[in-house]
Amino acid sequence: EPEVTQTPSHQVTQMGQEVILRCVPISNHLYFYWYRQILGQKVEFLVSFYNNEISEKSEIFDDQFSVERPDGSNFTLKIRSTKLEDSAMYFCASIYTGPGANVLTFGAGSRLTVL
Amino acid sequence: QKEVEQNSGPLSVPEGAIASLNCTYSDRVSQSFFWYRQYSGKSPELIMSIYSNGDKEDGRFTAQLNKASQYVSLLIRDSQPSDSATYLCAGRGLYSSASKIIFGSGTRLSIRP
Numbered sequence: 285e286p287e288v289t290q291t292p293s294h295q296v297t298q299m300g301q302e303v304i305l306r307c308v309p310i311s312n313h314l315y316f317y318w319y320r321q322i323l324g325q326k327v328e329f330l331v332s333f334y335n336n337e338i339s340e341k342s343e344i345f346d347d348q349f350s351v352e353r354p355d356g357s358n359f360t361l362k363i364r365s366t367k368l369e370d371s372a373m374y375f376c377a378s379i380y381t382g383p384g385a386n387v388l389t390f391g392a393g394s395r396l397t398v399l
Numbered sequence: 400q401k402e403v404e405q406n407s408g409p410l411s412v413p414e415g416a417i418a419s420l421n422c423t424y425s426d427r428v429s430q431s432f433f434w435y436r437q438y439s440g441k442s443p444e445l446i447m448s449i450y451s452n453g454d455k456e457d458g459r460f461t462a463q464l465n466k467a468s469q470y471v472s473l474l475i476r477d478s479q480p481s482d483s484a485t486y487l488c489a490g491r492g493l494y495s496s497a498s499k500i501i502f503g504s505g506t507r508l509s510i511r512p
Contacts, residue, residue: 315498326504327443327487340499375442379498388433388500390442 288391290376296397300365305394307359307376316359316387317377318351320344327375333359340365366398400425405488405503413511418475420506422488425469428501431491434462434473436484437505443487447473478510 289308297303309316318330331341333347350362363370367376376391406421412418424432429448435443449462450469451453461474466506471490475482485505 317499319502327437328500329499329501374408386446387448388498390444394441 286389288376288389290374290391290394292394293387294395294397296399297366299368299398303363303366303396305361305363305374305376305396308357308390309376309378310360310380310389311357313378313389315379315381316338316353317379319360319375319377319390320372321375321393322369322372330361330374331366335380347398365398366396368398371396371398402427402492402501403488403490403503405486405506407504408507408511410506410509411509414478414480416476416478418482418508418510419484420473420475420488420508422471422473422503423469424471424490425486427493428490429493430466431464432443432464432471433489433500434460434471435487435489435502438484443502446486448467452454464495475508479512480510483508483510 289326291306298339319327321327330341331345331351332339338359348364352361373393375393377388379388402425402474431446433448436446437443447457447460447462449464452464452465452466455462459476485507487505488503492501
C-alpha cells in the first residue's frame with residue numbers, strides 16, 4: 285500500500301538553528317500538508333501546498349517557516365531559526381482529491397526536539 | 400466555539416462493551432467528517448469517513464452524522480484492548496480552498512480487560 289515517507293524520524297537541534305524536515309508524498313496525490321502536534325496537544329494545521337505553491341497557511345506558519353517541492357517528489361518544511369516552542373511532532377500528509385475516496389494519509393512523523 | 404470539539408476523556412470501557420465517542424462542530428467546518436485513531440507516539444490513521452446524514456457501518460465501527468445538530472459520533476462494538484488509543488474527530492474546513500482537515504483535540508479511550 286502506498287505510503288507517505290518522512291525523514292528524519294527524530295531530530296535534536298539547538299535553539300536558533302535551521303531545520304529541514306523531508307517528506308515524500310504518495311505519488312499520485314495532488315495536495316500536500318504539514319501538521320504539527322505538540323506533546324499532549326491537538327494535531328494543528330500548518331500549511332497546504334498545491335500546484336507548486338502554498339494554497340493555505342495557518343497563523344502558526346509565520347516567516348520562520350517555509351515549504352518547497354524542490355524536485356517533484358520531495359516536499360520539505362524548513363524552520364529557519366528554531367525556538368524551544370517548535371519542539372513537536374511534525375506530520376506530513378497528502379491527499380488525492382479526484383474521483384473516489386479522498387483520504388488524508390499521514391506519514392509516520394518527524395519528532396523535533398529543540399534544546 | 401472551537402471548530403471541532405471533543406471531550407478529552409479518558410473514557411474507560413470494559414472489554415466487549417460498546418464505546419461511544421462524540422464530537423460537535425461549528426459552522427466553519429463542512430459536511431465531510433473523519434474519525435482517526437492515534438496510538439501514543441504514532442501518526443493518525445483513518446478509521447472512517449462520513450459525508451451524509453445517518454449511520455455508516457464498517458466492521459465493529461459505526462459513524463453517525465447529524466447535520467442539524469452538528470454532531471458526529473463513533474461507536475465501537477465489542478471493544479478490544481487494542482482499541483485503546485486517542486480518537487480524533489476531524490472535518491473539512493468550509494472556507495478552505497485546499498481541502499484542509501481540522502482536528503479536534505481527541506478523546507482518550509481505555510479498554511479495560
